[in-house]
Amino acid sequence: xxxxxxADTPSSLRPSPLRRLQRSLAPTVADGLLSLGLxxxxxxxxxQLASWAIGRADWAVLQLNSMLLLVxxxxxxxxxxxxxxAGLLAVQAGLSWGLLRAWPRADRSLQGxxxxxxxRIAALCVGLLALLLxxxxxxxxPLQARWWLLAAALLALRWAAGRWGTRLHRHQLRLVGLLWPxxxxxxxxxxxxxxxxxxxxxxxxxxxxxxLLLASFAMALSFPLGxxxxxGRRSSLPLLRWGSVVYIEFIRGAPLITLLFIGQNILGFxxxxxxxxxxxxxxxxxxxxxxxxxxxxxxxxxxxxxxxGQLEAARSLGLSQAQALVQVVIPQALRVALPxxxxxxxxxxxxxxxxxxIGLLDLLGTARGIMANPEFxxxxxxxxxxxxxxxxxxxxxxxxxxxALERRLDPRSEPTxx
Amino acid sequence: MAAPMTPPTPPASSALMIEATGxxxxxxxxxxxxxxxxxxxxRGEVVVIMGPSGSGKSTFIRTxxxxxxxxxxxxxxxxxxxxxxxRQIDAIRREVGMVFQQFNLFPHLSVLENLTLAPVLxxxxxxxxxxxxxxxxxxxVGIAEQAGKFPGQLSGGQQQRVAIARALCMxxxxxxxxxxxxxxxxxxxxxxxxxMQALAHDDITMVVVxxxxxxxxxxxxxxxxxxxxxxxxxxxxxxxxxxxxxxRTRRFLEQIL
Numbered sequence: 001x002x003x004x005x006x007a008d009t010p011s012s013l014r015p016s017p018l019r020r021l022q023r024s025l026a027p028t029v030a031d032g033l034l035s036l037g038l039x040x041x042x043x044x045x046x047x048q049l050a051s052w053a054i055g056r057a058d059w060a061v062l063q064l065n066s067m068l069l070l071v072x073x074x075x076x077x078x079x080x081x082x083x084x085x086a087g088l089l090a091v092q093a094g095l096s097w098g099l100l101r102a103w104p105r106a107d108r109s110l111q112g113x114x115x116x117x118x119x120r121i122a123a124l125c126v127g128l129l130a131l132l133l134x135x136x137x138x139x140x141x142p143l144q145a146r147w148w149l150l151a152a153a154l155l156a157l158r159w160a161a162g163r164w165g166t167r168l169h170r171h172q173l174r175l176v177g178l179l180w181p182x183x184x185x186x187x188x189x190x191x192x193x194x195x196x197x198x199x200x201x202x203x204x205x206x207x208x209x210x211x212l213l214l215a216s217f218a219m220a221l222s223f224p225l226g227x228x229x230x231x232g233r234r235s236s237l238p239l240l241r242w243g244s245v246v247y248i249e250f251i252r253g254a255p256l257i258t259l260l261f262i263g264q265n266i267l268g269f270x271x272x273x274x275x276x277x278x279x280x281x282x283x284x285x286x287x288x289x290x291x292x293x294x295x296x297x298x299x300x301x302x303x304x305x306x307x308x309g310q311l312e313a314a315r316s317l318g319l320s321q322a323q324a325l326v327q328v329v330i331p332q333a334l335r336v337a338l339p340x341x342x343x344x345x346x347x348x349x350x351x352x353x354x355x356x357x358i359g360l361l362d363l364l365g366t367a368r369g370i371m372a373n374p375e376f377x378x379x380x381x382x383x384x385x386x387x388x389x390x391x392x393x394x395x396x397x398x399x400x401x402x403x404a405l406e407r408r409l410d411p412r413s414e415p416t417x418x
Numbered sequence: 419m420a421a422p423m424t425p426p427t428p429p430a431s432s433a434l435m436i437e438a439t440g441x442x443x444x445x446x447x448x449x450x451x452x453x454x455x456x457x458x459x460x461r462g463e464v465v466v467i468m469g470p471s472g473s474g475k476s477t478f479i480r481t482x483x484x485x486x487x488x489x490x491x492x493x494x495x496x497x498x499x500x501x502x503x504x505r506q507i508d509a510i511r512r513e514v515g516m517v518f519q520q521f522n523l524f525p526h527l528s529v530l531e532n533l534t535l536a537p538v539l540x541x542x543x544x545x546x547x548x549x550x551x552x553x554x555x556x557x558x559v560g561i562a563e564q565a566g567k568f569p570g571q572l573s574g575g576q577q578q579r580v581a582i583a584r585a586l587c588m589x590x591x592x593x594x595x596x597x598x599x600x601x602x603x604x605x606x607x608x609x610x611x612x613x614m615q616a617l618a619h620d621d622i623t624m625v626v627v628x629x630x631x632x633x634x635x636x637x638x639x640x641x642x643x644x645x646x647x648x649x650x651x652x653x654x655x656x657x658x659x660x661x662x663x664x665x666r667t668r669r670f671l672e673q674i675l
Contacts, residue, residue, distance in 0.1 A: 313522035313581075316483055317536035317588055318512040327535060331526050409526070 061379040062386060063138040065370050069386075070137060072206015072361050078198060081190040082209065086150055092176075092183055094154040097122075098161025099168070099176050100408050118407065122400045123158070126151055129393045136386045184220060202280040206361035208390060210280070214362070215349045215394075218287035222348075223341075225288065226295025227330065233300055244296070251293035256351055259286050260358050283355055287348065294344045302337030303329065335409045342402035346395045363387060432461040435496055435592055435623045436482055442490035443477060443647075451477045452488060453647035461591075464624045466634040466655075469644035470670060475627045478644065479594045482625070483514040496591055512540060515585030519597040521577040523569035529556070529580050530565040533587040541588070548587070555583040559613050575606030579613055586617075593617070595626040631674065635659060643667045 015023065026032030062069075071082060101119065130151030134144040165173065191213065193199040205213065232244035251259070263286035264279065306329050314324035334341075356365030367383045370376055436459040443452040451474045459465050467475045480486040482495055484507045493500040495510050524532050533552035537543050556562040559579040561572075569577055578598055585593055595614065599607040611633050618624060618637045628634065634641050634655055641658040643651040643666070651658065651667040659675075662668050 307520075307522075309518055309520050309522040310524065312485055313516075313518060313524070314536075316485060316511055316514070316516040317584070318508060318540040319536060320508060323539055327539065328524055332524075335526065 057382050058379055059138055059382060061370065061376045061382055062136075065366075065376075066137040066139050066143075068370065069207045069363065069366055070139075071209045072366060073204045074200060074206070074209065075204065078193070078200055081193075081197070083146060085187050085190045087153070088183060088186070090150040090154040091157055092179060094157025095161050096176055096180075097154075097404070098158040098163075099165040099173050100404060101158075101162040101165070118404065119158075119162075122404065123155055125396065125400060126155060129397065132389060133393055136389045181220075184216070202278055205280065207366045208363050210355075210361065211349075211352050211363040212394065214280070214284050214287060214355065215345075215352050217284050218291050218348055218352075219345050221288045222291035222295055225292035226341075227299050227334075229292060229296035230299035230303060231325070233296065234303060248293045248296050251290055252297070256286075256290055257354050257357060259290055260354060262286075264358055279358075280360060283358065283360060287352070290351075291344060291348045294347075295341055298337045298340040298344055299333060301340065302333035302335070305336040306332045335406075338402060338406055338409070342398060346398055349394055349398070350391065363390060432463075434494070435459050435461050435463075436625065437494045438478075438482070438491070439493075440491035441478070441481060441488050441493060443474075443481065443486065443488040451647055452481070454491065455644065455647060455649050456491075457642065457649060457652075459592075459623055459625060461623055462621050463639050464618045464626065464637055465640050465642060466638040467625065467627045467642045467644055468629065468634065468670070468674075469650075470673075473644045474647040475644045476596050479596060479625055479627055482592075482594060483511050483516055485516075512588065513590055514592045514594060515588055515590035516594045516596065517578070517581050517585055517598050519600050521569070521574070521581045521601075523577055523581055523584070525569050527568075528565070529561070529567055529569065529572070532569065532580060533584045536584075536588050552583070552587050555586050556580070558616075559583045560609070573606060574602045575609045578602065578606075578610045582610075582613055582617070590622070592623045592625070595624065595628065597627050597629070599628065599630060629674065631659070643670060645670070 025035040067076075067079075071079065074082065097119075101116070130147050134147040139147070189195060189197070191200065191205065191209070192202065229244050229248060232240045233248065235241050235244070260283060263282050267282045267285065310328055310332065311324055314328040315321070319327065352362055353364040355362045356368055359365070361369065364387065367387055371380045371383060436457065438455065438457045440454045440456055441452050442450075442454055444450050453474075455474065455478050457465070457478070467479065469475045477486055481488050481493060481500075484500055496513050498506055498510050500506070500510065523529075524535070527535065530549065530552055533555065534545060534548045537548045537551075538545050553562055553565060556565055559582060561576050561579055561583075564572060564576060564580075569580065572580065582593075582598075598614070599610050602610060607630070611630060614624070614626070614633070615637050626633070626638070636655075638655050640652060641655050642649055643658070643662075643664070645666050651662055651664045653662070658667070659671065662671065
């Protein structure tokens with residue numbers, strides 16, 4: 001359904017830009033003063049930050065440690081694997097983004113060269129991140145250029161997939177979603193080695209690489225577990241229901257840091273010696289079980305929001321309980337739960353900083369290691385600022401992706417454009 | 419779609435499609451919803467169930483496809499006796515379509531996908547074949563041009579017509595209607611009733627819970643009054659509306675006519 005936008009109003013009725021600015025910033029005198037005050041405050045903060053960043057800050061600490069922050073002690077000779085993985089991820093992300101847009105909607109006739117406004121904003125953010133992050137890490141120019149290339153590939157593929165993706169059949173479009181798990185396994189292989197590639201021990205993974213790897217691993221596996229727990233909590237079988245409730249409430253009642261310590265110490269005893277994972281994977285499994293409990297609650301609220309009639313309609317058409325859940329109830333529940341779930345994912349990403357307390361060298365752990373080095377004493381502000389930018393970048397892209405998905409999944413969303 | 423306005427001839431002594439005897443149901447909160455309700459429906463028959471709200475008419479037809487369970491009595495649908503056996507329940511549901519008051523279309527699927535989901539998944543028929551049949555059905559209910567839209571983009575009347583087409587796409591032998599026009603705006607009631615009237619001329623067996631007197635008079639072979647969980651009166655439309663035998667029917671008719 002086309003939304004009546006500004007473009008549809010006759011130009012004579014549209015206020016002038018100056019008038020619009022006045023209306024949004026200072027509809028009354030008091031609002032105007034408030035706006036002026038806020039603008040002044042923002043300017044002052046910005047100026048202070050800029051003068052610190054240019055004058056007093058010493059960015060050498062970043063330049064010397066940039067690769068440490070990015071990948072930890074990952075051997076230099078094998079780092080091409082990470083670049084290859086980053087390239088593959090950019091390609092896949094660009095394709096998915098574009099094809100998400102190209103997904104057949106009610107009205108296929110509306111296609112143009114222009115991207116929808118939200119996508120232009122997202123593209124701008126991707127561009128900004130590609131410029132900001134390598135710059136924030138003070139990477140060498142050739143390395144910065146690689147990041148720019150990756151971002152350019154992502155955006156170009158988004159454009160191409162959005163432009164021509166509509167010609168693909170729906171079932172071909174579905175395949176793109178299936179590529180993600182394949183790519184994920186390939187990523188694990190590229191990072192860890194084996195099967196012909198030299199092994200890189202998980203103790204050598206670090207920095208942003210370890211943070212993103214653990215966070216994405218926990219997100220990917222906690223999601224199905226969370227859905228199962230949510231279904232279990234609504235099950236009519238008492239044992240299943242009470243088991244789920246006890247699990248969810250126990251995990252939600254315990255701080256993550258205690259669970260992480262428990263995991264490091266106890267998981268080793270519980271599992272047979274050959275299966276006991278090393279420290280990194282032990283932490284990863286704790287993160288999965290932790291996040292699943294919170295996701296389960298988000299999914300449960302989504303399930304509760306699906307009207308009972310949906311299940312009845314599906315069942316009266318002859319679908320089995322499982323078919324009705326998978327085809328009808330869960331897709332609708334997930335759409336409702338999506339914003340909450342992404343909120344949990346963002347929290348999970350930030351929770352990975354606790355890994356530094358159990359001695360893993362994630363992004364924060366690596367940074368703390370650098371700060372402890374007498375050579376770089378007194379430069380923690382610079383490091384913390386860059387950490388903040390990095391974490392913000394990751395969380396912002398999660399948020400953007402989720403909002404794009406949300407709009408796409410809305411059955412009343414506007415038709416395809418570009 | 420304009421169906422002839424004369425009531426169709428009642429079928430001869432054809433096979434029993436629904437046979438419900440002495441059905442009793444208590445809700446978990448103790449409410450005695452059905453008190454020995456009985457009804458037989460023959461093949462090709464159109465039976466309209468009327469009655470005041472809370473009389474158990476919706477609950478009654480929902481027991482026919484096991485959306486509601488019951489504690490006493492027996493129900494046989496298309497030769498299969500309803501029990502707790504899940505496979506039998508699934509078998510019955512494949513043969514019995516249902517149209518709901520709130521349409522209950524799947525909002526995350528397009529109109530066409532709403533129709534094709536069950537035949538492809540349950541009957542394991544090839545998608546292309548089902549899509550052809552679905553388009554023909556949408557044509558028949560007059561909304562083929564909306565096939566690519568989503569339910570949220572349609573009016574209530576259009577949604578209910580899609581819901582009827584969705585039920586028909588499973589090629590059921592029995593169609594249950596649970597107050598199909600009650601949540602529609604008045605001007606949309608007609609388009610849905612016309613579709614139902616056209617259906618009534620087919621071989622399909624229909625049980626309709628409705629308050630639409632005109633539909634009952636013109637289309638039904640038999641009209642049934644339910645009150646307080648039991649079947650009070652059962653008669654041909656003319657007799658039902660002009661010369662009811664029971665006092666409760668008379669009182670009910672006074673209120674709605």
